[in-house]
Amino acid sequence: MIELTGLTKRYGDKIAVDQLSFTVRPGIVTGFLGPNGAGKSTTMRMLLGLDNPTAGDVRIDGKHYADLKDPLKYIGALLDAKAMHGGRSAYNHLLCLAQSNGIPNSRVSEVLDTVGLTQVAKKRAKGFSLGMGQRLGIAGALLGDPEILMFDEPVNGLDPEGIHWIRNLMKSLASQGRTVFVSSHLMSEMALTADHLVVIGQGKLLADTTMADFIRENSRSYVRLRSPQQERLLDVLHQAGITAVTAGNGTLEVDGSTSEQLGELAARHHLVLHELSPQRASLEEAFMQLTAESVEYHAHSENGAPPPGTGWGAAPQQQKGA
Numbered sequence: 001m002i003e004l005t006g007l008t009k010r011y012g013d014k015i016a017v018d019q020l021s022f023t024v025r026p027g028i029v030t031g032f033l034g035p036n037g038a039g040k041s042t043t044m045r046m047l048l049g050l051d052n053p054t055a056g057d058v059r060i061d062g063k064h065y066a067d068l069k070d071p072l073k074y075i076g077a078l079l080d081a082k083a084m085h086g087g088r089s090a091y092n093h094l095l096c097l098a099q100s101n102g103i104p105n106s107r108v109s110e111v112l113d114t115v116g117l118t119q120v121a122k123k124r125a126k127g128f129s130l131g132m133g134q135r136l137g138i139a140g141a142l143l144g145d146p147e148i149l150m151f152d153e154p155v156n157g158l159d160p161e162g163i164h165w166i167r168n169l170m171k172s173l174a175s176q177g178r179t180v181f182v183s184s185h186l187m188s189e190m191a192l193t194a195d196h197l198v199v200i201g202q203g204k205l206l207a208d209t210t211m212a213d214f215i216r217e218n219s220r221s222y223v224r225l226r227s228p229q230q231e232r233l234l235d236v237l238h239q240a241g242i243t244a245v246t247a248g249n250g251t252l253e254v255d256g257s258t259s260e261q262l263g264e265l266a267a268r269h270h271l272v273l274h275e276l277s278p279q280r281a282s283l284e285e286a287f288m289q290l291t292a293e294s295v296e297y298h299a300h301s302e303n304g305a306p307p308p309g310t311g312w313g314a315a316p317q318q319q320k321g322a
Contacts (some may be wrong), residue, residue: 001026001179002047002148006056009042009203016042018203019056024181026147029174031194031211032183035291039203040183041079044152048077060148072101075148076141081133081156086126090117090136093125094143103144111139116165130157138166148179155189167193187284201291211283218290219281223259225252226275227266236269251275 002024009017017039024030034040045051047058049065060068060075068074084093094108112118115135120128125136134157141149151170155163170193174180184190197214199207207214227233230250237244237254242262244252254262259278266273281289 001061002150002181003059003062004043004047004056005058007043007046007053007058008055009039009046009051010054015203017046017053020200020203020205021056022198022205022208024179024198025196026179027174027177028195029170029180029182029193030196030198031190032181032198032200033190033287034200034206037202038200038291040200041152043200044077044079044150044183047150048075048079050079070101070103070144072097072103072144072146074144074146075150076144076146077150077152078134078137078141078154079150079152081130081137084125084133084136084140087124089122089124090128090139091121093136094139097140097143101144107143107145111142114142114169115139131159131162134158135162138169146178149173149181151180151182153184154182155184155186163189187282187287191283199287199290206290214290215281215283215286218286220255221278221280223254223257223262224275224277224279225254225262225266225273226250227252227271227273229271232269233266233271236265236271240265253279 004020004022007017007020008015020039020043032040032043042051046053047060047065058064063074065071065075088096090112091108094111095105097103098105098108109118109121112121115138117132117135117139120132125133128136134154138151138154141151149170154166154170158166167189170180170182174195182190182194191211194211196210197207198205199214207218209217224247225233225244226249230252233252234244237252242254242257242265244254247253259276263273263276266276
């Protein structure tokens with residue numbers, strides 16, 4: 001378990017982390033999200049004692065990282081896949097870590113096999129691709145068979161097979177009752193991996209909730225309808241006190257009613273529907289909605305407008321019943 005209480009980090013006048021308090025619990029994958037500059041990397045570095053907090057406290061299974069004997073047996077972390085001696089082979093890199101943490105040498109071959117690097121175990125790390133470096137970094141995190149795993153951008157540089165592998169690995173580790181804390185900018189992957197989310201912006205805690213609750217609370221859900229009898233459908237919806245808005249391509253969007261209710265209403269009036277589909281926002285859309293005011297670096301197109309897809313856009317034009 002990882003516990004943060006009022007964790008704060010200042011660099012001169014800049015507050016990188018601002019009174020963060022949350023708990024990363026065992027048995028689930030906890031995603032750690034935030035825009036660039038939100039303070040995620042600084043927070044992770046403080047967890048491992050690489051940066052000292054200005055205020056607050058962080059504990060690993062009730063202890064400060066500095067008080068852990070053979071820390072790799074408690075927590076394994078991947079923060080920077082390039083943080084290794086390039087002149088050492090993959091095997092010798094892990095062997096040094098094992099011997100300095102009281103880990104049996106036999107464990108080195110085991111984790112190399114787990115991450116798929118057995119065939120290149122004797123090759124120097126400086127010749128590794130980005131994806132191979134990531135795998136070696138993950139092997140280092142697994143070396144002590146710790147109860148707590150922490151990964152920063154673990155899929156960076158991995159091919160589709162590697163991404164699928166690391167996703168299943170994190171889920172498997174959590175299913176064993178371990179604590180898994182992972183930071184990533186790849187929202188589509190996080191949506192498939194994480195059970196719980198901690199979201200920060202400008203160093204402050206914005207959300208600490210389940211994946212499902214996060215999406216529901218920070219996005220719009222609606223039902224999309226399409227019918228060759230659109231005008232009559234609008235009349236029926238209006239008579240039932242239901243507001244519909246047009247959304248282009250001959251579709252209507254309805255808030256506040258379920259697809260079952262709308263389907264039954266259409267059936268009672270013998271209306272043909274070509275589409276009746278409940279729509280739920282993606283994790284990316286919910287994340288952008290919540291963190292819109294916390295983004296430190298805004299990109300703009302050449303005419304000065306935000307790039308397409310970075311905002312929610314104008315509301316659809318209301319039709320009958322609005």
